[in-house]
Amino acid sequence: MNPDLVVRADTVLTVDDSFSREEAFAVYGDEITAVGTHEAITELAGPETEILDVEDQTVLPGFIDAHCHMTFRGRSDYLEVDLGPETVGSMDELVAELAAEAEATPEGEWIVGAGHDDTKLEEQRHPTRHDLDEASTDHPIMITPAGGHVAMVNTRAVETAGIDDETPDPDGGHFEREDDGYPNGILHEAASDPFEALIPDPTPEEDQAALREVCEQYNSKGITGVGEAVVHPEEIRMYRDGAKQDTLSVRAYLMVLHDHFDDLNRMRIDSGFGDEMVTIGLIKNFVDGAIAARTAYLEEPYEGRDDRGDLVISQEELDEQIMEAHKAGYQIGVHANGDAAIEMLLDAYERALEAHPREDHRHRIEHGTMVTDEIVDRIEELNLCVLPFSTYIYQHGDDKLSEYGDRLERMFPYNSYLERGIPVGGSSDNPAGLLPPLLGIRTMVTRKTRSGDTISPHEAISVEEAIRVYTTGAAYCSFEEEIKGSIEPGKLADFVVLSEDPTEVPADDIHEIDVEATYLGGEAVYTG
Numbered sequence: 001m002n003p004d005l006v007v008r009a010d011t012v013l014t015v016d017d018s019f020s021r022e023e024a025f026a027v028y029g030d031e032i033t034a035v036g037t038h039e040a041i042t043e044l045a046g047p048e049t050e051i052l053d054v055e056d057q058t059v060l061p062g063f064i065d066a067h068c069h070m071t072f073r074g075r076s077d078y079l080e081v082d083l084g085p086e087t088v089g090s091m092d093e094l095v096a097e098l099a100a101e102a103e104a105t106p107e108g109e110w111i112v113g114a115g116h117d118d119t120k121l122e123e124q125r126h127p128t129r130h131d132l133d134e135a136s137t138d139h140p141i142m143i144t145p146a147g148g149h150v151a152m153v154n155t156r157a158v159e160t161a162g163i164d165d166e167t168p169d170p171d172g173g174h175f176e177r178e179d180d181g182y183p184n185g186i187l188h189e190a191a192s193d194p195f196e197a198l199i200p201d202p203t204p205e206e207d208q209a210a211l212r213e214v215c216e217q218y219n220s221k222g223i224t225g226v227g228e229a230v231v232h233p234e235e236i237r238m239y240r241d242g243a244k245q246d247t248l249s250v251r252a253y254l255m256v257l258h259d260h261f262d263d264l265n266r267m268r269i270d271s272g273f274g275d276e277m278v279t280i281g282l283i284k285n286f287v288d289g290a291i292a293a294r295t296a297y298l299e300e301p302y303e304g305r306d307d308r309g310d311l312v313i314s315q316e317e318l319d320e321q322i323m324e325a326h327k328a329g330y331q332i333g334v335h336a337n338g339d340a341a342i343e344m345l346l347d348a349y350e351r352a353l354e355a356h357p358r359e360d361h362r363h364r365i366e367h368g369t370m371v372t373d374e375i376v377d378r379i380e381e382l383n384l385c386v387l388p389f390s391t392y393i394y395q396h397g398d399d400k401l402s403e404y405g406d407r408l409e410r411m412f413p414y415n416s417y418l419e420r421g422i423p424v425g426g427s428s429d430n431p432a433g434l435l436p437p438l439l440g441i442r443t444m445v446t447r448k449t450r451s452g453d454t455i456s457p458h459e460a461i462s463v464e465e466a467i468r469v470y471t472t473g474a475a476y477c478s479f480e481e482e483i484k485g486s487i488e489p490g491k492l493a494d495f496v497v498l499s500e501d502p503t504e505v506p507a508d509d510i511h512e513i514d515v516e517a518t519y520l521g522g523e524a525v526y527t528g
């Protein structure tokens, strides 16, 4: 059988075991069938074979962003008011964006803002309910910031939720309060739950429109696979509908919140259930807050503060939840950023693995940002995978990370992980983190901030290693290394065409390389 497609490039970086360089490959259906020289592959072509000649360009396996929030990004772009640093630079501008949306929205309906980043605002703070009241008192307003752990609401929203000075703080969160105890509108962690519950879910049609938009953005950065890191039943529906309606052009590995564990387990919907477009992946938990919001849970207090960050679960609950999901045979992924949070998680994994030993569990630490030598030893011993933020040093290295002081030396420890053979997957955490995998690769290699400062250079890795993190490494973290992550016979024909070879340009320029085209299963899903 002749191939459907033959791809002839300047260089094909196959990312096989020896990182071999080839020139061409053949695709039949959605699968790669042969890899070799121009001559050898051209000989396979028949009269019907499409030839893709990209002879000045470099082809790589499609990038896999193993931990991101594609649906948050889609919904925020399509349904919410953009308050990101590119749109809004001051409190006045933030209020003006929300006021404009209020103007166009029937009284009483919710207005949701997204992308707010306090450190990028002139005022260097979050808006309170009084700031947001300037935008509207006729609509409840809620802002979910990029970090996802602190939210803000206006007075109308506080009233709508029936919350006042008498309302106690919920478990796992708190309201910031004014002198008389009335909430000031800034909500930490679980304190935003009662508000989120009031915001109507998007309709299936809105979801599909949002999904189409976000898939286009992801494809334009060369992404063909994602780990969707917060999944409720609505997101499962969204992805399944997207696969059926051809809205979905990124393969998704779903990380279902532990809240839904009983439902999945009762139906025996295990890790790996699904198909090559949408897979039920792992059970997701959280231990602590966020790095950028400076709520990660640390062994020692933050510089110049007396607190150690936020825990969102007790050790006892964490142990119990991990034990039950592990015992039932699921893969598990747990958000843990600070060194103290990671230690709690390691204890929980250790107990579960001692009670019910399992080979090749591939349990994961989502982020695993701050470590000690002892932590890295334990991660290796327990055979865990880690998914550190790939672009944070670039994005936040000049400002937010300064509150970690000397501990910055022990953060985003790519080299320490890879040296021990610990599996590492690429992860933007978009929309909290900047999306482009090429920026992630540049950051892992240079460890440079936006302004050009270098952070803990001893944790830098090579370009080849960084490409692996975003391809084979990410595929391994989701049990998909047999079908994804490299250009080899038998793998899915997911690939990206780049204007230049990232291993040949100066490392500082890697993020300037153009994504010329992205293919999923042998079909073009993006052309630049």
Ligand SMILES: [Zn+2]
Pocket: 067, 068, 069, 229, 429
């Ligand atoms: Zn995340």
